[in-house]
Amino acid sequence: MQYLFIIEILGTIAFTISGALAAIEKKLDLFGVLTLGFVTAIGGGTIRDVLIGNTPVSWMRDLTTPLVILGAGLFTMVFGRYLQKLRTTLFLFDTLGLALFTVTGMKKGLDLELNHGICVALGTITGCFGGVLRDTLTGQIPALFHTREIYATACILGGSIYFGSLHFLPAQAAETIAIVVICTTRLLAVRYDWKLPMAKPL
Amino acid sequence: MQYLFIIEILGTIAFTISGALAAIEKKLDLFGVLTLGFVTAIGGGTIRDVLIGNTPVSWMRDLTTPLVILGAGLFTMVFGRYLQKLRTTLFLFDTLGLALFTVTGMKKGLDLELNHGICVALGTITGCFGGVLRDTLTGQIPALFHTREIYATACILGGSIYFGSLHFLPAQAAETIAIVVICTTRLLAVRYDWKLPMAKPL
Amino acid sequence: MQYLFIIEILGTIAFTISGALAAIEKKLDLFGVLTLGFVTAIGGGTIRDVLIGNTPVSWMRDLTTPLVILGAGLFTMVFGRYLQKLRTTLFLFDTLGLALFTVTGMKKGLDLELNHGICVALGTITGCFGGVLRDTLTGQIPALFHTREIYATACILGGSIYFGSLHFLPAQAAETIAIVVICTTRLLAVRYDWKLPMAKPL
Numbered sequence: 001m002q003y004l005f006i007i008e009i010l011g012t013i014a015f016t017i018s019g020a021l022a023a024i025e026k027k028l029d030l031f032g033v034l035t036l037g038f039v040t041a042i043g044g045g046t047i048r049d050v051l052i053g054n055t056p057v058s059w060m061r062d063l064t065t066p067l068v069i070l071g072a073g074l075f076t077m078v079f080g081r082y083l084q085k086l087r088t089t090l091f092l093f094d095t096l097g098l099a100l101f102t103v104t105g106m107k108k109g110l111d112l113e114l115n116h117g118i119c120v121a122l123g124t125i126t127g128c129f130g131g132v133l134r135d136t137l138t139g140q141i142p143a144l145f146h147t148r149e150i151y152a153t154a155c156i157l158g159g160s161i162y163f164g165s166l167h168f169l170p171a172q173a174a175e176t177i178a179i180v181v182i183c184t185t186r187l188l189a190v191r192y193d194w195k196l197p198m199a200k201p202l
Numbered sequence: 203m204q205y206l207f208i209i210e211i212l213g214t215i216a217f218t219i220s221g222a223l224a225a226i227e228k229k230l231d232l233f234g235v236l237t238l239g240f241v242t243a244i245g246g247g248t249i250r251d252v253l254i255g256n257t258p259v260s261w262m263r264d265l266t267t268p269l270v271i272l273g274a275g276l277f278t279m280v281f282g283r284y285l286q287k288l289r290t291t292l293f294l295f296d297t298l299g300l301a302l303f304t305v306t307g308m309k310k311g312l313d314l315e316l317n318h319g320i321c322v323a324l325g326t327i328t329g330c331f332g333g334v335l336r337d338t339l340t341g342q343i344p345a346l347f348h349t350r351e352i353y354a355t356a357c358i359l360g361g362s363i364y365f366g367s368l369h370f371l372p373a374q375a376a377e378t379i380a381i382v383v384i385c386t387t388r389l390l391a392v393r394y395d396w397k398l399p400m401a402k403p404l
Numbered sequence: 405m406q407y408l409f410i411i412e413i414l415g416t417i418a419f420t421i422s423g424a425l426a427a428i429e430k431k432l433d434l435f436g437v438l439t440l441g442f443v444t445a446i447g448g449g450t451i452r453d454v455l456i457g458n459t460p461v462s463w464m465r466d467l468t469t470p471l472v473i474l475g476a477g478l479f480t481m482v483f484g485r486y487l488q489k490l491r492t493t494l495f496l497f498d499t500l501g502l503a504l505f506t507v508t509g510m511k512k513g514l515d516l517e518l519n520h521g522i523c524v525a526l527g528t529i530t531g532c533f534g535g536v537l538r539d540t541l542t543g544q545i546p547a548l549f550h551t552r553e554i555y556a557t558a559c560i561l562g563g564s565i566y567f568g569s570l571h572f573l574p575a576q577a578a579e580t581i582a583i584v585v586i587c588t589t590r591l592l593a594v595r596y597d598w599k600l601p602m603a604k605p606l
Contacts, residue, residue, distance in 0.1 A: 021606065023549070029600040031556050032549025046455070051248070053257025055457025060522045077603045084606055118262045132339075137536075139545045141341045145225070145234025152233050196231040199279045202223065202286055253450070255459025311464075320464045334541075343543045347427070347436025354435050398433040401481050404425065404488055 004100065007179075011097015012065055013072045014090050015041040017083055019134045020076035026138045030077060036134055037073035041065070043130030048105050048122050052112055091190075099182035102127040102155040103175050106162060120159035128152045148196040150189030158182035206302065209381075213299015214267055215274045216292050217243040219285055221336045222278035228340045232279060238336055239275035243267070245332030250307050250324050254314060293392075301384035304329040304357040305377050308364060322361035330354045350398040352391030360384035408504065411583075415501015416469055417476045418494050419445040421487055423538045424480035430542045434481060440538055441477035445469070447534030452509050452526050456516060495594075503586035506531040506559040507579050510566060524563035532556045552600040554593030562586035 019040025023033040042059045049057040059065050076083055083090070105126025109119030128144050128151060135142040144152060162178035169177070188194070221242025225235040244261045251259040261267050278285055285292070307328025311321030330346050330353060337344040346354060364380035371379070390396070423444025427437040446463045453461040463469050480487055487494070509530025513523030532548050532555060539546040548556060566582035573581070592598070 024603040024606055026545060026550070027602065027605075028545075028549045029552040029602050031600055032546075033603060035549060035556075050252055050454055051257065051259050051262070053255065053457065055455065056516060056518060057455050060455070060518055060526075063519055063521070066521070066525075080603050081606050112258060114258060114262055115265055117265070117268070121268075122262075136338065136540065137546060137549070139341070139543070141228060141230075142234075142339060145237060145339070146228070146230045148231040196233055198229065198231050199226040199235060199282050201229075202226055202283050252454055253459065253461050253464070255457065314460060316460060316464055317467055319467070319470070323470075324464075338540065341543070343430060343432075344436075344541060347439060347541070348430070348432045350433040354439075398435055400431065400433050401428040401437060401484050403431075404428055404485050 004175075007096050007100045008104075009064075009068055010093045011100050012041050012068050014093030014097050015130055016069045016072040017076050017090060018094065018131070020073050021080055021084065022134055022138055024076070024080050028138075033077050034070065034073040036137060037076065038066075038069050039137065040130045040134040041069050041072075043133040044101060044126045044128060045105070045130075047129050047133075048108060048126045051125070052108060052114075052122070054108065095183050095186045096179075098127045098151070098155065098186065099158065099179040102159060102182060103162070103178050106159055106178075107175075116163045119163070120156055123159045124152050124155040127155050148198065150185060150194050150196065153196065154182045154185040154189065157185055206377075209298050209302045210306075211266075211270055212295045213302050214243050214270050216295030216299050217332055218271045218274035219278050219292060220296060220333070222275050223282055223286065224336055224340055226278070226282050230340075235279050236272065236275040238339065239278065240268075240271050241339065242332045242336040243271050243274075245335040246303060246328045246330060247307070247332075249331050249335075250310060250328045253327070254310060254316075254324070256310065297385050297388045298381075300329045300353070300357065300388065301360065301381040304361060304384060305364070305380050308361055308380075309377075318365045321365070322358055325361045326354050326357040329357045350400065352387060352396050352398065355398065356384045356387040356391065359387055408579075411500050411504045412508075413468075413472055414497045415504050416445050416472050418497035418501050419534055420473045420476035421480050421494060422498065422535070424477050425484055425488065426538055426542055428480070428484050432542075437481050438474065438477040440541065441480065442470075442473050443541065444534045444538040445473050445476075447537040448505060448530045448532060449509070449534075451533050451537075452512060452530045455529070456512060456518075456526070458512065499587050499590045500583075502531045502555070502559065502590065503562065503583040506563060506586060507566070507582050510563055510582075511579075520567045523567070524560055527563045528556050528559040531559050552602065554589060554598050554600065557600065558586045558589040558593065561589055 016037040020033045020037035022040075023036035028036065042065060046057045046059065049055060102123040104123075106119045106123035109122040114122070132142040132144055158178045158181040161181050162174050165174035165177050218239040222235045222239035224242075225238035230238065244267060248259045248261065251257060304325040306325075308321045308325035311324040316324070334344040334346055360380045360383040363383050364376050367376035367379050420441040424437045424441035426444075427440035432440065446469060450461045450463065453459060506527040508527075510523045510527035513526040518526070536546040536548055562582040562585040565585050566578050569578035569581050
């Protein structure tokens, strides 16, 4: 559907900018900035494709994504300092991308008739693990693991509701519900400062 | 065989706890602790599966392992400080897991008729590389590469003896011998403080 | 062709030494030094193979490369301090290896009829990403991303000229041209201190 395609582009742009800005902050060069943007945007989907054997991985078979990333990466290289001010817009795009990529990942798992719990894990990997690669490659412990944000948790919640909905709704309606749940959860979590628990120190 | 299954569960639990404790030490949140436990327990086997094209990777096709990891991870989240005191028990489980995972990895290589030396490498990757991912994701140089412990070395030794034994013993006997050799080597190495050499500084 | 095989061996040796020396510098033990040498030499080709589904990955199916790496790694372990003085020779071998691995990677992409731009990316990954793994595993931000060197850029340039040449030259001539372009670009860049641009700080 058309609106899913638009969300995918917006999400890809937001993920690329997040990687490219992290790279600029670490004083990487042109190649580093573009590569970090690329890895952040396609990293989650690539890990998913490799884990399920969907090769050559997706971005090698459709040039739309690589070209969008190249454009967004070059744009960030030049206008990075202005992009930083669009924090709220980028946050919204990022959230949309997170939700859509999660759904895309779950559907790939369903195609292979994997267990629904595994599909939710695949969706979460698709949405979140580009950022894990971005942080690892810039020498940081992945934010996903320690900021206590409701990020992967939103994917897991939305994914569970997706499979619940599939029992009595057509696939497209269930997808829309999952996207809405993931976005809403993430927005509410930021708004009300919901946090994940930590263990007591050892 | 039943006893191999029990060893696999004990090993999975020990690997998960090792990842989850490392995560708690680094002040990761709930999602980080569970993910680190997961990655440590299934990372080696996943890298092996990806390298040989055995996809979807193993943990996606049998829920036993993911569920054991989830349980062990949550348990560590709550009772981590008590688990730390079971150092010796965990060390023994970890050693059993190391040995069994090595054998499992070698058998996957044999199924593909890979060279025996490559099979030993695959076994060693299966046993040891979950810990490499754990350390990399928590921002540390992998312990496997610098502690001078006889860890991967025990796998290589046990693996070599496994293929030697296969010439004149049935497969199950050779597997048992490999497991015994790996465990014994590791235990003796810790007991007598055997260390790997280092190069002279440059 | 015979001369490509010789280049491949020289390149593998240079990459292994680069990984092993980085490991010795970080005070890794014998297993760490050999593994780092191995990962640096076969890392790029392995990532490529995994991304395109060429499994079991190449080094598992031909023992030449693993044996060359083992030899070069052990040699570096013992004679590392002398090897450091051969800086220029190693630089030349490394450049030859970079060029050849890039061409090898592009040809694998061509075999799968992937888009030419994707093939150039595959070639660049093959040539450069062993070093990315080496740096990540020794706890450093990959040099490829921040030294501003003309390294990956030389691969991209040579790769583009390769596909341009294929329109009116036989494959072997185009390969030779690509290798010459990559080596020449890298040598000139070092000689005249050409640098990649960086973004303005945020």
